[in-house]
Amino acid sequence: MAVVLLVLLVSVPGIVLTAARLVRARRSTAIRVPASAVLPPEVIRRTAGWRWAGLVGGLAAAGVAARSGALGRGLLLAAPVFAVCLLVGVVVGETTVRPAGGRTRIAAVEVRRVRDYVPRHLAQAVIAALGLLLGLLAVTTATGTTDDLGRSGRAVLLQCSPTLRQSAGPWPGSFYSFPLAVTVAAGLVAAAASLRFVVRRPRAGADSAAVAADEALRKRAGETITSACGILVAIPLAGCCLVTGVSLLLLSCRPTWLTVLAWAILAFVPTALALISWSAAVLLSPSRGSSLLLLPGT
Numbered sequence: 001m002a003v004v005l006l007v008l009l010v011s012v013p014g015i016v017l018t019a020a021r022l023v024r025a026r027r028s029t030a031i032r033v034p035a036s037a038v039l040p041p042e043v044i045r046r047t048a049g050w051r052w053a054g055l056v057g058g059l060a061a062a063g064v065a066a067r068s069g070a071l072g073r074g075l076l077l078a079a080p081v082f083a084v085c086l087l088v089g090v091v092v093g094e095t096t097v098r099p100a101g102g103r104t105r106i107a108a109v110e111v112r113r114v115r116d117y118v119p120r121h122l123a124q125a126v127i128a129a130l131g132l133l134l135g136l137l138a139v140t141t142a143t144g145t146t147d148d149l150g151r152s153g154r155a156v157l158l159q160c161s162p163t164l165r166q167s168a169g170p171w172p173g174s175f176y177s178f179p180l181a182v183t184v185a186a187g188l189v190a191a192a193a194s195l196r197f198v199v200r201r202p203r204a205g206a207d208s209a210a211v212a213a214d215e216a217l218r219k220r221a222g223e224t225i226t227s228a229c230g231i232l233v234a235i236p237l238a239g240c241c242l243v244t245g246v247s248l249l250l251l252s253c254r255p256t257w258l259t260v261l262a263w264a265i266l267a268f269v270p271t272a273l274a275l276i277s278w279s280a281a282v283l284l285s286p287s288r289g290s291s292l293l294l295l296p297g298t
Contacts, residue, residue, distance in 0.1 A: 015160040022172020046219060047093035051224055054089015055283075058082035079235035080183035089188040090224055094197040099125035112199045117222030120284060125275055126230045129203055132268060133184070137177040140244055151175055162251035168250040172240045180236055187232040194225045223282050230279030241265050275285045 039244035062082035068074045144153035145167070153173025158166050170176070196219045248258055 024187075039085050044217070046096040048072050050093030050096065051221075052089070052090045056093075057089065058085030061085050063278075065194055071298070072170065073176060073179060076239055077183050077237060078117070078178055080180070080187050080232050083187045083232035084183070085191050086228045087187065087194050087225060090194045090221055090228075091190070093220060094201050106108070107294075108218050108283060112218075114199055117198055117218045118226050119223055119282065120231060122226050122278060125278070126226060126233055129230070129233045129237050129272065129275055130214040131242065133233055135151070136237070136240055136244065137172065137181060140172045140240070141174050141177045142173065144175070153177070156247055156251075158251045158258075164253065165268070166251055169246045170243055171247050172243050176177075176240075179188070180240075184232060184236065188229070191225050191229050191232075198222055227279040227283040230275050231283075234272045234275040234279065238269050241268045241272065245269075 024258055043267075059082060062078040062085075065081045066075045066078040108279070113246075140156075141153060143156055145155050145157045146152050147155040147167070147169050152175060154175040155167045155169035156171040158168075161164050172180075199220050245262045248254060248262035251258070
């Protein structure tokens with residue numbers, strides 16, 4: 001796992017630069033909501049404040065998780081922990097939105113769907129990455145074996161000849177895949193709950209301007225949830241692909257097809273890093289039609 005940490009640390013500057021470029025590109029094309037369409041300031045402050053509280057708290061929790069796990073497990077779980085904290089912040093912020101008060105209230109009959117508030121292309125990329133991660137973990141869990149200290153699923157064993165066997169590790173078998181799967185599943189459940197709150201919560205106002213701003217607020221929440229899921233999935237995918245490919249290449253007696261497979265798995269690392277950059281850009285930049293709803297107090 002030390003190799004994974006080194007590569008990810010080297011990749012951080014590239015991720016940050018790519019995300020910054022995407023942020024600038026999104027800001028240059030963002031359509032600002034007219035001031036007359038902005039919701040009451042307290043609504044914006046509460047939702048954005050809780051969202052940023054989840055982001056900052058997630059970074060702190062991820063740092064603690066990265067330092068606390070044994071043999072790299074904490075580092076592997078840091079990204080899912082961050083995403084779960086961010087999603088909790090979104091949920092809490094959305095639950096603070098209340099319908100406008102008064103003796104007389106106006107309600108409209110309308111159908112709101114999750115797909116209306118989720119960025120389609122990013123969501124498709126996250127689903128594809130999740131499929132790759134689950135498929136890879138299924139294979140590595142099935143092929144994992146005990147390491148030299150008897151820890152199950154932390155090494156891979158290759159029968160080179162009838163009299164020679166070779167092992168390599170660390171390997172993302174059950175030692176890593178089980179806690180990772182549980183944490184990612186918890187993050188996906190939190191994401192589903194967040195989207196449910198976003199879609200079902202009441203309107204903060206009934207007039208057309210308030211409805212337009214409320215729609216922008218929901219879309220921003222949907223983008224935050226989707227980008228959190230991208231980070232939730234993409235960082236473990238990059239780490240697992242890197243560890244798997246490197247471990248296979250450490251098997252000196254490997255056949256040619258295994259070499260091809262190792263490089264094919266390593267080829268997904270840049271793709272996962274690109275998804276991380278994309279998710280970070282969406283998370284940190286204003287969306288179309290919701291740029292006034294990004295920061296608390298704006």
